[in-house]
Amino acid sequence: MIADFEYFAPKTVKEALSLLSQYKEAKIIAGGQSLLVVLKQRLFSPEYLIDIKGISALDYINYEEGKGLRIGALTPHRTIEKSPVIQKYFPVLSEMENNIATIQTRNWGTIGGNICHGDPAGDPAPVFIALKAKLKLASLGGERVIDMQEFSKDYLEVALDPGEMLSEIQIPKPAPHTGTAHDKLMVMKGDMGIIGAAVSIVLDSKGKCEDARIVLSNAASVPLRAGKAEKKLIGKVLNDALLAEAGELASAEADPPADVHGSAEYRREMVKVFVRRAAAKALERARAA
Amino acid sequence: MKGELKELSLTINGKPYELKVKAMTLLVELLRNELKLTGTKVGCLDSACGACTVNIDGKAVRSCSVLALQANGRKVTTIEGVSDSDKLHPIQQAMIDHGAIECGFCTPGMVMSAKALLAENPNPTRDEIREAIQGNLCADEGYVKYIEAIEIAAKEMRGGK
Numbered sequence A: 001m002i003a004d005f006e007y008f009a010p011k012t013v014k015e016a017l018s019l020l021s022q023y024k025e026a027k028i029i030a031g032g033q034s035l036l037v038v039l040k041q042r043l044f045s046p047e048y049l050i051d052i053k054g055i056s057a058l059d060y061i062n063y064e065e066g067k068g069l070r071i072g073a074l075t076p077h078r079t080i081e082k083s084p085v086i087q088k089y090f091p092v093l094s095e096m097e098n099n100i101a102t103i104q105t106r107n108w109g110t111i112g113g114n115i116c117h118g119d120p121a122g123d124p125a126p127v128f129i130a131l132k133a134k135l136k137l138a139s140l141g142g143e144r145v146i147d148m149q150e151f152s153k154d155y156l157e158v159a160l161d162p163g164e165m166l167s168e169i170q171i172p173k174p175a176p177h178t179g180t181a182h183d184k185l186m187v188m189k190g191d192m193g194i195i196g197a198a199v200s201i202v203l204d205s206k207g208k209c210e211d212a213r214i215v216l217s218n219a220a221s222v223p224l225r226a227g228k229a230e231k232k233l234i235g236k237v238l239n240d241a242l243l244a245e246a247g248e249l250a251s252a253e254a255d256p257p258a259d260v261h262g263s264a265e266y267r268r269e270m271v272k273v274f275v276r277r278a279a280a281k282a283l284e285r286a287r288a289a
Numbered sequence B: 001m002k003g004e005l006k007e008l009s010l011t012i013n014g015k016p017y018e019l020k021v022k023a024m025t026l027l028v029e030l031l032r033n034e035l036k037l038t039g040t041k042v043g044c045l046d047s048a049c050g051a052c053t054v055n056i057d058g059k060a061v062r063s064c065s066v067l068a069l070q071a072n073g074r075k076v077t078t079i080e081g082v083s084d085s086d087k088l089h090p091i092q093q094a095m096i097d098h099g100a101i102e103c104g105f106c107t108p109g110m111v112m113s114a115k116a117l118l119a120e121n122p123n124p125t126r127d128e129i130r131e132a133i134q135g136n137l138c139a140d141e142g143y144v145k146y147i148e149a150i151e152i153a154a155k156e157m158r159g160g161k
């Protein structure tokens, strides 16, 4: 089925990084839920595979009042979905995870693998961007931290340098009166979104929208921030008409693909619907926060 | 080196194995082709159908989407390891008694998903059962009886309560 490769199973981050620096063309495998599909189709056949799934030090979820949330790259989707801390402080992450694939895939696939796969249809990246997440990238030379938003470069391309791996996702503590929501169009629960929207809204003490983030999946070659739609909301007391206008603007900013699941035109229509829905839910949460 | 056999030590159905496999071997290929544990089925080989579901360390996973070497040091349970020698597991018995099994091809995967669910959650709601077998396609449309059978098995496993 799969072409053979040389296989390494480092047990620590340091070992993994040494191997990555030694074998420049090596590919990382975490849960393999995305990578094995590619290898089975022989779209790509790596010479060296570095299996990081066994590095248990990168499987963690930590929350501290001051620092916010830290998720290790090798944390399985299902652990995030079921985490009491995440359900309490970032329910949107648990809801988003619950709509990814099926339990079997969520049990083995990792959050880091999802993000590093760089699929613009993926759900976590838009939600992380809405939550202002940063990524910690590690190499033998040291660590750097970049905005999630800067990470996606193109379809299946991310800003990892040779020798680098993702080690952690960092989410700051949201400002007071922040609400975040995610929704996507699925034929069946667990499908990749035909279109998806993550929206975060911050209200000031008078109830005016102080900040907004609107991020779309499967609407461009990378997770797409709908800047014009965000601007429409900022500084205003929000109502349904404004949320609908934001949907219209986001739709105009989208450049969605056309495939068997929907034409570009259909997707643009659905952007309107899903931005409005996610924004309404985010607003409701911001008001309740 | 490429092509070289790699050592793999794992527990399958309670039995320790020391094996040598090619790195590109999928877990399902090891189970079915090397170990002749053919109860685990292959429907799509593409992580779409769930017929190849096994339990790794107690959790439901698709064995077509895991490298055999990734199970190193772990505990794998397949459909062959579910019954207590001749006595069927309550999940299997309930599926038979309740007429849940039609052609039977998806059944091993259904049992493995149900087993992982009940290990974690002995008293699941209907929705939780639905979610647990959402990743197991049944081409005979037999979901309702599977759901009911899992409910019956759960009750039996809780001692009738």
Ligand SMILES: Cc1cc2nc3c(=O)[nH]c(=O)nc-3n(C[C@H](O)[C@H](O)[C@H](O)COP(=O)(O)OP(=O)(O)OC[C@H]3O[C@@H](n4cnc5c(N)ncnc54)[C@H](O)[C@@H]3O)c2cc1C
Pocket (backbone or CB within 6 Å): A027, A028, A029, A030, A031, A032, A033, A034, A035, A036, A052, A073, A074, A099, A100, A101, A102, A105, A108, A109, A110, A111, A112, A113, A114, A115, A116, A117, A121, A122, A123, A124, A160, A164, A165, A166, A167, A190, A191, A192, A193, B047, B048
């Ligand atoms: C049936 C099915 C349905 C799915 N549905 C959805 C869905 O609805 N929404 C969604 O968002 N996703 C979906 N996915 C994709 C899935 O969620 C993830 O992409 C998958 O879990 C990736 O994680 P992994 O650990 O398996 O990564 P792998 O497949 O092992 O790796 C993916 C890529 O990331 C790289 N990589 C992995 N970890 C690291 C790291 N720490 N540092 C650097 N590079 C790394 C690998 O080299 C590879 O290129 C689905 C997948 C399947 C099979």
